[in-house]
Amino acid sequence: xxxxxxxxxxxxxxxxxxxxxxxxxxxxxxxxxxxxxxxxxxxxxxxxxxxxxxxxxxxxxxxxxxxxxxxxxxxxxxxxxxxxxxxxxxxxxxxxxxxxxxxxxxxxxxxx
Amino acid sequence: xxxxxxxxxxxxxxxxxxxxxxxxxxxxxxxxxxxxxxxxxxxxxxxxxxxxxxxxxxxxxxxxxxxxxxxxxxxxxxxxxxxxxxxxxxxxxxxxxxxxxxxxxxxxxxxxxxx
Numbered sequence: 010x011x012x013x014x015x016x017x018x019x020x021x022x023x024x025x026x027x028x029x030x031x032x033x034x035x036x037x038x039x040x041x042x043x044x045x046x047x048x049x050x051x052x053x054x055x056x057x058x059x060x061x062x063x064x065x066x067x068x069x070x071x072x073x074x075x076x077x078x079x080x081x082x083x084x085x086x087x088x089x090x091x092x093x094x095x096x097x098x099x100x101x102x103x104x105x106x107x108x109x110x111x112x113x114x115x116x117x118x119x120x121x
Numbered sequence: 122x123x124x125x126x127x128x129x130x131x132x133x134x135x136x137x138x139x140x141x142x143x144x145x146x147x148x149x150x151x152x153x154x155x156x157x158x159x160x161x162x163x164x165x166x167x168x169x170x171x172x173x174x175x176x177x178x179x180x181x182x183x184x185x186x187x188x189x190x191x192x193x194x195x196x197x198x199x200x201x202x203x204x205x206x207x208x209x210x211x212x213x214x215x216x217x218x219x220x221x222x223x224x225x226x227x228x229x230x231x232x233x234x235x236x
Binding site for chain 1 (some may be wrong): 127154163164166171
């Protein structure tokens with residue numbers, strides 16, 4: 010059974026800092042891994058999708074890495090800004106199905 | 122905008138009411154989903170439709186009834202709900218599933234409060 014864990018559960022950093030969010034999964038046979046951002050009371054915004062054959066994906070100040078063998082992914086945020094404050098979620102599909110298994114998220118606060 | 126639109130954004134209903142949530146996607150996707158997000162719990166998949174046919178029910182109580190009239194629209198009909206059904210209901214869509222580049226896109230959600 011696939012389980013997804015995100016640590017830390019919450020993180021508070023001063024503006025300008027580089028930071029890393031962690032996601033781990035128990036079953037390495039994944040098709041892809043997706044990172045989302047969720048603002049309070051809002052829906053999910055897709056940030057990055059890493060396919061199982063890829064090691065990294067970059068979008069602006071965001072860089073996501075994937076290490077399937079160790080069951081880990083990291084989301085690196087460079088030069089953090091107060092506007093980055095949100096909950097960040099990672100998700101993997103359960104085997105070849107439609108079902109996304111989500112972590113509980115990391116709640117990020119970037120202080121001005 | 123993610124290309125997935127949900128209405129209403131907020132809904133307050135009594136336990137004896139009947140209401141419906143609506144989701145529309147403008148991405149040309151062929152799979153649509155309903156997720157439930159309760160406080161301090163991971164997102165839970167409720168229903169999946171692929172090519173307008175329900176693929177997964179996921180043991181959801183019958184007071185939740187989905188409808189997918191076409192590949193662009195998805196409804197969630199609600200009746201005789203309980204206060205514990207209060208949550209954020211999220212709709213998502215994707216182009217198929219089970220491939221490496223299948224990416225899910227979510228709507229902004231409907232915040233449901235059952236009183």
